[in-house]
Amino acid sequence: MAEVVFNSVGKDFGREAVLRDVDFEVRAGAFAALIGPSGCGKSTLLRMIAGLEHIDFGEIYIDGRAMNYLAPKERDVAMVFQNYALYPHMSVAENMLFSLRMARVTRAESNERMWEAARILGLEDLLDRYPRHLSGGQRQRVAMGRAIVRNPKVFLFDEPLSNLDAKLRVQMRAEIKRLHQRLGATMIFVTHDQVEAMTMAEQVIILREGRVEQVGSPLELYDKPANAFVAGFIGSPAMNLVLGTFEVVNGGPCFIPQDGKPITFLPGSLPGAEKTNPGQQYLLGVRPEHIAIPETDPVSGSRKSHGEISAKVVLVEVTGLDTHIVASAAHGEVTILVRGRFNTAAGEQLLLRPDFSRAHVFDAETGVRVD
Amino acid sequence: MTLTPDPAKPPVPRRNRPKVSVTRSITVYGGVLLLLVLVLFPFYWMVTASIKNFREISIERTLVPREITFKNYYDLFEQTSILWHLFNTAWISCFVTVVTVILASMSAYVLTRFLTPAAEWIARVSLYAYMVPSIVLIIPFYIGLRMAGLVNTHAGLILSYLSFTLPLGIWMMRACFQTIPKTMEEAAVVDGANRFEAFFLIAMPQALPGVVSTAIFVFILCWGEYLYPVVLISSDSLRTITITLDALTGGGQNIKFGLLMAASTVATVPILLIFLFLQRHLVRGFAAGGYE
Numbered sequence: 001m002a003e004v005v006f007n008s009v010g011k012d013f014g015r016e017a018v019l020r021d022v023d024f025e026v027r028a029g030a031f032a033a034l035i036g037p038s039g040c041g042k043s044t045l046l047r048m049i050a051g052l053e054h055i056d057f058g059e060i061y062i063d064g065r066a067m068n069y070l071a072p073k074e075r076d077v078a079m080v081f082q083n084y085a086l087y088p089h090m091s092v093a094e095n096m097l098f099s100l101r102m103a104r105v106t107r108a109e110s111n112e113r114m115w116e117a118a119r120i121l122g123l124e125d126l127l128d129r130y131p132r133h134l135s136g137g138q139r140q141r142v143a144m145g146r147a148i149v150r151n152p153k154v155f156l157f158d159e160p161l162s163n164l165d166a167k168l169r170v171q172m173r174a175e176i177k178r179l180h181q182r183l184g185a186t187m188i189f190v191t192h193d194q195v196e197a198m199t200m201a202e203q204v205i206i207l208r209e210g211r212v213e214q215v216g217s218p219l220e221l222y223d224k225p226a227n228a229f230v231a232g233f234i235g236s237p238a239m240n241l242v243l244g245t246f247e248v249v250n251g252g253p254c255f256i257p258q259d260g261k262p263i264t265f266l267p268g269s270l271p272g273a274e275k276t277n278p279g280q281q282y283l284l285g286v287r288p289e290h291i292a293i294p295e296t297d298p299v300s301g302s303r304k305s306h307g308e309i310s311a312k313v314v315l316v317e318v319t320g321l322d323t324h325i326v327a328s329a330a331h332g333e334v335t336i337l338v339r340g341r342f343n344t345a346a347g348e349q350l351l352l353r354p355d356f357s358r359a360h361v362f363d364a365e366t367g368v369r370v371d
Numbered sequence: 372m373t374l375t376p377d378p379a380k381p382p383v384p385r386r387n388r389p390k391v392s393v394t395r396s397i398t399v400y401g402g403v404l405l406l407l408v409l410v411l412f413p414f415y416w417m418v419t420a421s422i423k424n425f426r427e428i429s430i431e432r433t434l435v436p437r438e439i440t441f442k443n444y445y446d447l448f449e450q451t452s453i454l455w456h457l458f459n460t461a462w463i464s465c466f467v468t469v470v471t472v473i474l475a476s477m478s479a480y481v482l483t484r485f486l487t488p489a490a491e492w493i494a495r496v497s498l499y500a501y502m503v504p505s506i507v508l509i510i511p512f513y514i515g516l517r518m519a520g521l522v523n524t525h526a527g528l529i530l531s532y533l534s535f536t537l538p539l540g541i542w543m544m545r546a547c548f549q550t551i552p553k554t555m556e557e558a559a560v561v562d563g564a565n566r567f568e569a570f571f572l573i574a575m576p577q578a579l580p581g582v583v584s585t586a587i588f589v590f591i592l593c594w595g596e597y598l599y600p601v602v603l604i605s606s607d608s609l610r611t612i613t614i615t616l617d618a619l620t621g622g623g624q625n626i627k628f629g630l631l632m633a634a635s636t637v638a639t640v641p642i643l644l645i646f647l648f649l650q651r652h653l654v655r656g657f658a659a660g661g662y663e
Binding site: 051071072087088089103 | 555557565
């Protein structure tokens with residue numbers, strides 16, 4: 001087990017800066033996920049840990065030792081590649097033994113470690129096969145086996161599940177998680193899939209355009225996103241973000257969307273609203289699952305009460321477990337997530353009641369959270 | 372409800388079965404046949420003429436030999452040093468092939484994996500070097516080799532061969548390495564291999580089809596090279612097979628066709644054997660290298 005520390009790490013490709021001031025620490029034995037949109041530098045960062053890319057600025061420490069000028073083989077890390085990168089001319093056993101052969105480990109010990117890894121991953125019957133004869137999931141397992149036999153300080157995974165079909169991906173997700181629990185080693189996992197990051201990791205690092213946006217546990221990122229980018233990135237469907245100003249109208253606080261009618265809320269019910277300045281623009285964020293659809297009286301029809309907004313249904317997506325509704329309100333489109341079934345159709349009018357106590361406020365200019 | 376087909380019902384004819392037009396087939400196969408005849412007839416003539424007697428070759432000009440004789444072969448081995456010249460050609464071709472494959476693989480690897488901006492330029496220059504006709508370079512080569520004391524030596528001949536086999540080899544091997552994903556070597560490097568180990572243990576085994584096709588091309592080029600040996604080699608003992616064949620034409624006067632055809636057959640057999648033996652690899656190399 002070893003901690004991995006990034007100290008002001010930076011990287012340039014030609015004149016373009018791909019990583020800047022990356023500062024965070026992955027605790028020893030932790031399962032960390034590096035996540036961000038494509039091109040944010042997450043794979044580059046992983047390759048820098050492995051020694052496949054030069055560290056242009058700052059330092060990376062593994063177990064207290066600076067890695068900057070160490071060759072990949074001196075770093076004691078193992079990596080699982082996106083396309084598995086199995087050696088096609090070697091059998092599964094030879095693939096797994098390759099690193100031990102390079103490390104001049106004795107034949108007896110190599111075989112013992114290879115069998116142990118094969119047992120953990122259920123590869124015993126495939127040892128004589130060649131990669132071309134394996135299915136996607138089996139190749140994935142061999143790639144992990146190749147990493148396990150080395151017993152490295154740190155495991156690196158570069159989007160290892162992206163080539164698998166949806167069902168297998170869920171299965172392998174659980175398998176990697178179990179592997180982490182069994183080995184207890186530090187694992188760093190790169191993904192662009194936030195569900196993968198949220199379900200697997202205990203520490204999530206969000207990157208955007210080469211900078212770290214937030215580091216924290218999955219629930220921290222979900223409950224308290226540090227900025228509007230993280231708020232929009234984490235959670236599916238994505239958080240509703242509305243641009244507008246906070247004003248006091250008729251003695252009560254309200255949020256006035258840029259294109260829309262004022263939305264009133266009770267004083268003190270919206271965290272961060274008291275710290276806003278009148279006239280300044282903010283983003284009000286409400287997660288789709290934090291918008292309720294109050295039942296309307298069929299006789300009297302809908303009557304808006306405090307903090308409610310009316311919207312017209314545009315699209316209904318049913319997953320079976322829950323229902324996603326996209327509705328058009330005065331300020332723009334809103335996504336609502338209803339647990340279970342909800343009977344509605346495009347064109348219907350709905351009343352929406354956002355739960356302001358779980359809403360988020362961000363500075364529109366800097367994107368930083370206000371609270 | 373069952374999903375198995377009902378045996379009582381006749382099978383539904385497949386609608387989207389491709390319809391092959393008869394005229395099209397005849398045109399295609401006719402064309403292929405014509406091409407085959409054009410390519411194979413000279414070979415047929417060469418082999419049959421080598422086992423005909425003088426009368427059948429020069430006067431009667433029979434298509435199928437009426438009487439088979441091996442006198443031409445007997446005379447060939449008796450009167451000329453063709454076996455010795457074959458040996459010269461074989462060892463020079465083998466040596467040049469091995470050196471080319473080793474140097475070209477390593478250079479091509481570097482050109483595909485390291486010096487990316489300059490690599491394209493260097494690779495192109497090497498191809499241009501290959502495109503320059505030998506006849507243009509032969510005089511400078513002769514002068515250079517004479518200064519080095521290498522005229523009329525196999526070493527000089529080998530150097531001159533390398534001047535055209537290396538650019539071709541680099542170009543072919545580069546095309547081959549470009550198809551091999553870099554990640555496997557990166558995986559090897561993370562697994563503890565150094566660059567040489569990643570090259571020899573991971574990249575080269577995957578480049579094998581490319582290596583085989585490069586080797587065959589280079590070998591054939593060397594085997595059939597005429598201009599360099601005719602200019603650089605003067606001693607009979609150092610001659611290569613192409614010069615032997617040339618000598619048998621007797622400068623266009625009194626050509627001994629039987630002898631010449633026997634010598635041509637003997638010169639062709641090794642190449643043919645190599646082709647038959649490595650055909651599978653060669654086709655794979657073409658497909659993998661993308662230089663079809």
